[in-house]
Amino acid sequence: MDGTAPRLDLNAAALAALCDEVRDLILRHHAGLPDAFVGQSEGGAALAEAMREPEAAAGPTPAPELLAVVEQALSVTYNTASGGYLAYVPGGGLPAAAVGDLLASALNRYVGVWRAAPGLVELEQNVIRRFAEIVGYRTGADQTAHGILTSGGSLANFSAVVTAREALLGRDIRHGVLYTSAEAHHSVQKAAQLAGIFEDRVRIVPPGADLRLDPVALEHVVAEDRAQGLVPFCTVAQAGSTNTGVVDDLDALADVCAAHRMWFHVDAAYGGFFAMTQRGRAALRGLSRADSVTLDPHKGLFLPYGTGCLLVKEDGPLQRAHDVAAAYMPAMADGAEHIDFCAISPELSRRARGLPVWLALRLHGLDAFRAALDEKMDLARRLHHGIVARPWLETVTPPTLSLLSFQVKAEDPDAATERLLQTVNSYGRVFLTGTRIASHGYVGRACVLHLRTTARHIDMCLADLDRAHAELA
Numbered sequence: 252m253d254g255t256a257p258r259l260d261l262n263a264a265a266l267a268a269l270c271d272e273v274r275d276l277i278l279r280h281h282a283g284l285p286d287a288f289v290g291q292s293e294g295g296a297a298l299a300e301a302m303r304e305p306e307a308a309a310g311p312t313p314a315p316e317l318l319a320v321v322e323q324a325l326s327v328t329y330n331t332a333s334g335g336y337l338a339y340v341p342g343g344g345l346p347a348a349a350v351g352d353l354l355a356s357a358l359n360r361y362v363g364v365w366r367a368a369p370g371l372v373e374l375e376q377n378v379i380r381r382f383a384e385i386v387g388y389r390t391g392a393d394q395t396a397h398g399i400l401t402s403g404g405s406l407a408n409f410s411a412v413v414t415a416r417e418a419l420l421g422r423d424i425r426h427g428v429l430y431t432s433a434e435a436h437h438s439v440q441k442a443a444q445l446a447g448i449f450e451d452r453v454r455i456v457p458p459g460a461d462l463r464l465d466p467v468a469l470e471h472v473v474a475e476d477r478a479q480g481l482v483p484f485c486t487v488a489q490a491g492s493t494n495t496g497v498v499d500d501l502d503a504l505a506d507v508c509a510a511h512r513m514w515f516h517v518d519a520a521y522g523g524f525f526a527m528t529q530r531g532r533a534a535l536r537g538l539s540r541a542d543s544v545t546l547d548p549h550k551g552l553f554l555p556y557g558t559g560c561l562l563v564k565e566d567g568p569l570q571r572a573h574d575v576a577a578a579y580m581p582a583m584a585d586g587a588e589h590i591d592f593c594a595i596s597p598e599l600s601r602r603a604r605g606l607p608v609w610l611a612l613r614l615h616g617l618d619a620f621r622a623a624l625d626e627k628m629d630l631a632r633r634l635h636h637g638i639v640a641r642p643w644l645e646t647v648t649p650p651t652l653s654l655l656s657f658q659v660k661a662e663d664p665d666a667a668t669e670r671l672l673q674t675v676n677s678y679g680r681v682f683l684t685g686t687r688i689a690s691h692g693y694v695g696r697a698c699v700l701h702l703r704t705t706a707r708h709i710d711m712c713l714a715d716l717d718r719a720h721a722e723l724a
């Protein structure tokens with residue numbers, strides 16, 4: 252060794268050249284996005300095989316070659332960045348936040364403890380403040396709500412259940428029972444499992460006819476469990492279910508939780524940001540009564556994948572559930588004004604997750620997000636009117652927010668609906684997915700939440716439903 256080991260840092264010219272290459276790729280990619288082919292899942296195994304690298308590359312590879320590999324990888328994907336993506340719950344991909352992600356990583360400061368980057372922590376706290384206002388938590392001088400940005404809704408639900416468990420059960424968790432509905436996202440069951448609340452302590456409360464968690468049935472199951480010596484400690488409600496978009500009666504469920512001293516968590520990963528709109532606020536009445544709320548900015552705020560959020564109404568429980576000290580750590584923040592994110596979350600090192608959110612919110616302004624969410628609600632209603640106008644289709648759940656479900660009227664509605672969806676998706680202009688619910692079997696669903704979805708995509712969806720129906724007749 253002569254002491255001249257290869258340098259991993261890029262000089263200014265090399266960094267600028269790499270940024271230029273990447274910028275060109277992004278601009279090329281973005282140019283066709285609104286109408287890009289929406290899903291290509293054929294050929295995945297062949298692509299994976301072609302991309303496998305059996306040996307390590309010990310030497311350098313020029314950037315253009317590597318970026319060509321990235322473009323090759325894009326050749327088989329669900330195109331989650333296309334305006335025609337109405338599947339699952341669309342993630343966004345807001346360009347401003349993508350640039351914020353690059354900025355956060357390039358600056359690479361440490362935000363796990365307040366002392367290490369108080370300014371960046373405060374930017375993230377500003378984001379948390381805005382989110383707390385959106386769900387209706389107390390704000391200003393007497394604000395007690397706080398929260399964390401997570402990697403997504405699943406991790407937010409996990410920290411919520413751990414916080415509820417710690418607050419209500421303490422160290423003896425053996426008899427604790429958690430309640431939710433069949434409409435709950437599977438991350439709720441997973442969160443309970445990871446928190447040590449196993450299947451036999453998770454109750455799926457029978458739904459009402461409208462698929463919402465039935466408060467009367469909840470009271471009944473809770474009473475039964477208490478009589479058995481169990482300890483009901485948490486109810487998880489849905490504010491926009493992934494399955495069919497239903498919003499539980501949050502006010503009524505908050506009453507039950509208050510009466511039985513249970514933690515009330517609302518999974519608003521899909522639906523929570525609609526509280527920014529007038530119609531959404533009305534549909535989500537009672538949200539501010541939750542002890543904790545999961546939000547997913549990478550859904551309802553159109554951010555790129557990787558940002559969720561847990562808000563907790565009162566100061567204290569989140570920290571009691573997560574705080575562990577270590578001698579090698581820097582001094583923790585002093586006073587209630589400043590927060591060490593590592594003391595209220597499972598994570599220590601992470602990127603400055605708040606920076607891209609803050610950048611996007613400030614660059615566009617909150618009103619732009621409010622208007623976009625209102626537009627998505629209008630578009631879902633446009634699609635719903637189209638479904639109602641087609642006598643061969645039947646609405647299963649109308650859009651409370653921006654998600655609806657439907658079924659084909661046929662002798663075998665399950666098979667007919669599945670075939671219809673497959674045929675529509677094969678045209679590649681819009682992408683729909685289905686689900687199975689106990690009362691109806693297989694249903695089609697459309698979730699209008701992509702920032703690039705416009706009336707044109709909705710009309711394309713209806714035209715493709717007609718075309719597929721005619722072809723299958």
Ligand SMILES: Cc1ncc(COP(=O)(O)O)c(C=O)c1O
Pocket residue numbers: 340402403404405406408436438491492493518519520521547559
């Ligand atoms: C209602 C709901 N909760 C939780 C999640 C899980 O969120 P994530 O995928 O961000 O972990 C989802 C994801 O679609 C969801 O729709």
